[in-house]
Amino acid sequence: MAVTDHVHGTTQSPAAANDGVSKDIPCDDVINLDNGDPTMYESFWKKMGDKCTVVIKGYESLSYFSNPKNPCWFLEPKLEESIKILHGAVGNAVTDGYTIVVGTGSSHLLNAMPYALASNPQPNHQINVVSAPPYYSAYPEITDMVKSRLYKWAGNAHEFDKDEPYIELVTSPNNPNGAIQRSMVNRDGGILVYDLAYYWPQYTPITSSLEFDIMLFTASKCTGHAGSRIGWALVKDKEVAKKMIKFMEVTTIGVSKESQLRVAKILQVVADGCKHFRSPKGDNFFETGQSMMKKRWNILRETVEKHQMFSIQNYPLQHCNYTGDVTQAHPAFAWMKCKEGIEDCEKLFRDHKILARSGKKFGSDPGFVRVSMVGREEEFNLFIDRLSKIQSFNNGDGNLD
Amino acid sequence: MAVTDHVHGTTQSPAAANDGVSKDIPCDDVINLDNGDPTMYESFWKKMGDKCTVVIKGYESLSYFSNPKNPCWFLEPKLEESIKILHGAVGNAVTDGYTIVVGTGSSHLLNAMPYALASNPQPNHQINVVSAPPYYSAYPEITDMVKSRLYKWAGNAHEFDKDEPYIELVTSPNNPNGAIQRSMVNRDGGILVYDLAYYWPQYTPITSSLEFDIMLFTASKCTGHAGSRIGWALVKDKEVAKKMIKFMEVTTIGVSKESQLRVAKILQVVADGCKHFRSPKGDNFFETGQSMMKKRWNILRETVEKHQMFSIQNYPLQHCNYTGDVTQAHPAFAWMKCKEGIEDCEKLFRDHKILARSGKKFGSDPGFVRVSMVGREEEFNLFIDRLSKIQSFNNGDGNLD
Structure with a gap:
């Protein structure tokens, strides 16, 4: 998915x-x-009543910057902290050693991926983007919308047999069919992007704390706050993270601070509450x-x-x-x-x-x-x-x- | 600018x-x-104290949708209303007859423009994007970042003499030099995009209520709320607006509701306050x-x-x-x-x-x-x-x- x-x-x-x-x-x-x-x-x-209520005053969060000491300078420190705490509490993904990149929904991060992963290509040498059907319906459109010369949608991962670099989008659990997925191309020269939007306990058993090179998550599916448009990527390679950050800068100069602060609070409340089972509360x-x-x-x-x-x-x-x-x-x-x-x-x-x-x-x-x-x-x-x-x-x- | x-x-x-x-x-x-x-x-x-404070409860604004009756279904009705009221109060732009498209900052809208304005091109027939120097430093990068086959940065508007379609970005007042600008190419076959981020009374005299085909504004420079990442476009042609909306959908599935609701409140407070001059308050x-x-x-x-x-x-x-x-x-x-x-x-x-x-x-x-x-x-x-x-x-x- x-x-x-x-x-x-x-x-x-x-x-x-x-x-x-x-x-x-x-x-x-x-x-x-x-x-x-x-x-x-x-x-x-x-x-949950007022536990998750956020109050933002008129003079707060005017600046573009959230944390100039972070390469992802537009990531609110509170959101970064909540993301780490929540993954730790649930045990669905490792965060140590990863750079966190925030996006306007994880769609934004998906848009950033082929740009961040394509190295300077020659004409007619676009990187191939593939996924195993049934795949998330937005992938082809995200990849091909502006007809980039850096990357192209190359369709079915099962049938991809070119001796060329590729990006494989692996959605697990899968959208649309809920299946746990792994790479289908399974050979050298590929970069895997794990779209883990639905890897949360309400949807699927959590069988391990994942530590893939690139993992994408979103508040929309984790807590239901789709209107906030907050997604995050856990990225192992600092250079890939930097290119994603660059993409966020050029496309939107960062991500809404209000949404980040609100989602930070919500993830914190989820992390606090999720330690107790069958609580009468x-x-x-x-x-x-x-x-x-x-x-x-x-x-x-x-x-x-x-x-x-x-x-x-x-x-x-x-x-x-x-x-x-x-x-x-x-x-x-x-x-x-x-x-x-x-x-x-x-x-x-x-x-x-x-x-x-x-x-x-x-x-x-x-x-x-x-x-x-x-x-x-x-x-x-x-x-x-x-x-x-x-x-x-x-x-x-x-x-x- | x-x-x-x-x-x-x-x-x-x-x-x-x-x-x-x-x-x-x-x-x-x-x-x-x-x-x-x-x-x-x-x-x-x-x-201004608590006048602009926003309070958002945990259960509010979960849905992707803000107004399904609007082609721009992710635009909060309160933001739409505040934008119209503020332009009316200041007299800097006409809003009647325009579609309002909201973006994650007006950078997002600038990214959408060449996609929305390029018609289905043949290979090697990209639409040219030009601007008169000194032009906003982000324009070349926004246009060429993913090396689209639909459009390309073609540089100096003064020197553009090809008999080809073009988009001219006119920033007025200009970034960096504050000058009031008009089209420099000034011939048929061009589409003008007016970037009016700084056309507000604190920066420049308001000499008329503008009614160009495409006009871009942003909360960042109007009220200083850069961290909110809210920009808006006033677009005359409904088909162009639809393609911009499509771009917003594919890149970010809409725009933060929290930011929209906050900026709606702030613009409303600005519009209310701006009717009185030299008020002791x-x-x-x-x-x-x-x-x-x-x-x-x-x-x-x-x-x-x-x-x-x-x-x-x-x-x-x-x-x-x-x-x-x-x-x-x-x-x-x-x-x-x-x-x-x-x-x-x-x-x-x-x-x-x-x-x-x-x-x-x-x-x-x-x-x-x-x-x-x-x-x-x-x-x-x-x-x-x-x-x-x-x-x-x-x-x-x-x-x-």
């Missing part, structure tokens, strides 16, 4: 989107599960998140198992070092396959007022569709209702497409 | 930068006037800003006039529609020329522990240097002290280089 879940490319009915105000969805409105807007977490943060964010995800996945599995119209992934039971339990994954997206004979699963969903993302956009098959599992409760319930209706209708009729 | 003043490319001593904590500068430390960090305004915002931001700039420019002029070592620009007296007064410009930068015989003005300043930006970086002469006029009081005072010393030393010795 990917750093963040793009909202672009979506034909969206205004009524379908969350406007942050009207949360009761009229039952004939389109529901938008195309993007992974993580509004599910609002209920947790409401319960209910302040373990990951425990609450995992329980919400598990409940939704159970409902979805029950719904699709009634009929044989859709199939969804199964995930292995694994020991999670963080919770200490043996559990399976509960990904932020359901990667659903329609039964034989239904060629366009996205259209089928759309006809039933569910916006979801076609498998085609992930370099895969239109018989698949990706559905967000992290929207608001009302949306999820409506989704389950409509899914049931599609199945019942299909059982009585058989002609859906 | 430019949208924002880049900090990158600067070899910076840690002690030289503002760390936001230690504001008393040891008198032998380097002072950094290379970038235009607008910390001068902190004193005004401190006086001192809450007219532009009046206070203009008075601070005027004072600094008077001190600088007095200092350089004592000797004949440096020359600085003169600006015409003009009627300002906003204040109703006849006044001259007091730009955010001083564009200083060393006397004949001093070839590297930046080096001269550096040797005297003043970091400033060489004229070379603006497509101009190393005999010029650009110096920020919007830093903290202590920095400005040290700058004047050291400038006096350079001049005295030069008068006694003559061998400076």
